[in-house]
Amino acid sequence: MNAASFWSRYLPVRGGAPIAAGEQFDLLRGFSIISLLIIGAVAIGLGSLSTRFLMTESLERDALLSAQFIQAVAIGEIRHHDLSGMQMGAVLAPSVYGMLNDETARNRGRARSEFLDHLAHLPDILLATIYSPERVVVWSTNPALVGRKIEGDTALDAAFTSGGRVSARYNEVQDGRIEQQFIHPPEEFFIENYIPLIDEQGNVLAMVEIYKEPVDLIERVNRGFRLIWMATALGGLAIYFGLFWIVWRASKLLASQQDQLVANKTYGGLVEMSTAVAHSMRNPLANIRTSAELAASMEGQPAGKNIADIVAQVDRMSIWVRDLLLCLRPLKGESEQVDLIGAVHAVLSSFEQQLTGSKVQVAFVSGPMPLVVSHQLLLAQVLNSVIANAIEAMPEGGRLDISTALSADGKTLNLSINDTGKGMTRQQEMMAFKSFYTTKLGGLGIGLIMVRQIMERFGGEVSLSSQEQAGTRVCLSFRVAG
Structure with missing residues (x-):
């Protein structure tokens, strides 16, 4: 599928041709x-x-x-x-x-x-x-x-x-x-x-x-005339601005829905192509790795170092393919009541050796908190992704502060994860949740996308704030189980 056929397929059409931006009716x-x-x-x-x-x-x-x-x-x-x-x-x-x-x-x-x-x-x-x-x-x-x-x-x-x-x-x-x-x-x-x-x-x-x-x-x-014209003008303006506000809201909603529709169609096309490409790459990668391993097992092989490099690069590409398929796969799992504090402790335990090796100190103190609406395995995936990013942002060591706070109305439990890494620029912060955008060498740029998808899947939210040389803060907001 070439680019022309792709966009003609997934963009809105009128009479078989894509609608140009200048041809759209400006409702507002x-x-x-x-x-x-x-x-x-x-x-x-x-x-x-x-x-x-x-x-x-x-x-x-x-x-x-x-x-x-x-x-x-x-x-x-x-x-x-x-x-x-x-x-x-x-x-x-x-x-x-x-x-x-x-x-x-x-x-x-x-x-x-x-x-x-x-x-x-x-x-x-x-x-x-x-x-x-x-x-x-x-x-x-x-x-x-x-x-x-x-x-x-x-x-x-x-x-x-x-x-x-x-x-x-x-x-x-x-x-x-x-x-x-x-x-x-x-x-x-x-x-x-x-x-x-x-x-x-x-x-x-x-x-x-x-x-x-x-x-x-x-x-x-004359006084009656003034009152009549004033009332007429004020009434007309009130009606105009009232209707204008309604249409403005409707226009914004329609524009948002149209953008979402185009994005969904575009994303659907990307999913189809990416899934097809990822599945198609598995067998060639496996064959390349097998051939490289056979070549490496031959005695007196002069290109042993190059063969090892081929195996390493094939393994890295295989990880990309696996992560890509994982990101494109529809989320599965019904919502359930989860102990967020226990989940955080479990994930920190799995990162214990990596935290020690990276010289990262963890501070996590939290009292009893209510259960939240999520999924045990998907929540672990969210915490793994966020904490892994925080550790990678502090290659020379640092401090990882994790805290919880219950909202005033008791309906939301906020989990804040702060690192003291190198942080991000303003542009990097704005692009953090964009698909396939990453600042890590060899990264695919789908970690935070998956985090947001999982959080929104169960009615939660995720936000990120960062400053250069001052660290990054990720806030996960969960719905409290009723």
Whole structure:
């Protein structure tokens, strides 16, 4: 199997060809842009609708209150001046009634005067005008408009035909509107309200037109606008960042799973090739060793030293093949409760001669500890590998400190193995758990890989820290048996 066929087999494909890195869809970037546009558009739309609704409802509510107030004042003035049977609309237009006695005429005049005074002193008023059914101005706070007939005013006509309650909002004075002749021009927008004065049959006797600049209402509406836009912006940002965080986590998880999938496929291919190569090398190595031994047994062999070197190198390669097959073989063994302290003592006993020969002093003091979840034989393999590495790191002697510590929650038992060897560089420390990476001459670089596989197989962890000329520390974390 050549390299091209291998990678085309184990890398993700689309339409039969490997997916190039540039062709993959960037989920996080795509979501961040699209969701920002969608959430921004929705937030702006909701904010616009909310502010428009607030403005419309506020103006209609203000117009309704003004109409109710003026109509109540009109009824109150009629009752106050004992003008039963009359309507304020008729009082404002004297030609409606016939002859009146003096007292009734005086009461009628007072009622009209007081009603108009109320109109003139309404809060935030810019202009107040009263129209007769003929669209003639019978009274106005701007005396220049009195007696003028307004024609072609669709809003005024609509107010008479619909019974009033027609309101509109303006940002500036319209030159075509004759009646918009304010003594004091408005600072911001102003509103126009039509309030009908009707008789008992519902006929409009007079129409009151009021232009107002509701300063307090404007201030409240602006404050409402600010609150709405602030809430909309904060809500949109909260939704955006919440979804962004979820997609970010999902993207990281997908990327991790994709990397793991590619790694698993690649590792599977390597396992297949390595297993095939290792098994294929066994017989040639055995034949080479047998032939070398036969050649060495011949008398007067001039190349005896070279033959011995061949045997040594073949033996070393055989050890590599054995270790490689051991690493590639699936882990077998069910989890069981193991005495970690007893296992450490047993492994140290097996290394006693090597420790003495290497002049390595061992310090291991530990009290009674709970049993851990592991496997007796696999745990021995882990401890053998770590302690062997520590001894090899101290060729001129040193100290091996082994200690145990129980976590605060009592669920994890940590075993620390510290040596005083030459240590590792930062790069070597980062590469320590990489496959086939080693700093030892003649090593295969699978010892720590096997340690990590076994520890993770039973829910544990392994970590390594090292400093040059200061030694290395390996921490094995085991689950406490429940």
